[in-house]
Amino acid sequence: MTQSLTNESNEIHEQIIDEVAALEDRDPLELPPLYDAVEPDALESIFSTTVGGTTRVGRVEFPYADHTIIVEFEEEPVVRIE
Template sequence: MTQSLASKSHEIREQIVDGVAALEGTDPLELPPLYDVVEPDALESIFSPTISGTARVGRIEFPYAGHTITVEVEDEPVVRIE
């Protein structure tokens, strides 16, 4: 099952943790720390605009809490959980 997330949060890390918690039907605090698999600040900075303001584009995929997380950015970040 794949779920794309529409989240109120602009922070990718929150979208991931909240999305996995929703899929699992659990509290986000019950999940393992995201930093066990990826550096959250680095994840945010990878897709932040450049110093000149140019948007970055890209894709990253990693395992978290038994799911495959895919973050793709073109105009806005899209987080998918499988």
């Protein structure tokens, strides 16, 4: 099953936790800490605008709570949960 995020939060790590919790019908606090899978601050900064003002493009994939989390970034982050 694949789920795309529709959460209103601007923080990628919050979106991931909220959507995995919704997908599993669990309270977000019942999930394992995201930092066991990925450093949340690094996840946020890896796609931040460069000092020169250009937008970074890329993809990060990692396992979390028995799911594969895929974050792709071009103009806006797109997060998929598989």
